[in-house]
Amino acid sequence: MKKLLLLLIGLVIGIAVTYYYLSTNQNLEEMTKPNGLITPTEIEALDQAYNSRHTIISDSLIKTPDNRSSWYSIDEIESYLTYAKKQANTLGYTLDGLRIYAGAHPDTKEGPGLMTMFFVPTGSKNVSEGSMLTTAQGGGNDIGGADGLNKGGKGDPPSANYPQ
Structure with a gap:
């Protein structure tokens, strides 16, 4: 009887460990990459391609190194x-x-307003479920009257290129 009990306990532990191992590996395999991912090389190319525009803005418009990035916590x-x-x-x-959106803070007595990036929510207007009319609504329109998100942290220094 004692051996049978030990065998059953071992079997239960083995099943539990196998289930945990397989579910963990399956979760990793099921994880899909989002659309629009770019490689670090592509990030560097985009960052470098922006240099001439950044120089024009910094040198001719505000005469000081402008922000190149905004940082937001998760x-x-x-x-x-x-x-x-x-x-x-x-x-x-x-x-x-x-x-x-790319934006700029207003100029102040302390100096020119630096560039910022801010988020605006987008969406589609809800329609009544009982409507007989069909509407071709593609999402992605800014939601008028909705609050945006700004005030991200600047780069260090503000004009620093990728990677920081």
Whole structure:
């Protein structure tokens, strides 16, 4: 009886370990890459291609090194996504993405306003479920009246290229 009990315990432990191992490997295999991924080499090429534009802006318009990047924490982005989904719903939209705009802070007495990047929620207007009319709605339109996300951290230094 004692041997049978040990055999059953060993069998249960073996099944549990096998299940954990297979589920972990399956999760890794099922993880798919999102559309639009680019390699570090492509990132560097895009960054370098922007250099001439950055120089024109910095040298001729504001006469100081301008920002090249904005940094946002994962917590800020996740919190903003939750907020944007709720706000979009309140405004009668379904959130389907974010658009990133380049902007600049206003000039102040301390100096010129530097470049910033900010997020704006996009989505499609909700339509009544009982509607007989079909509408061709492609998402991606800015949601008017919705709050955006700005105030990301600057590069170090602000004009630093990729990688920092």
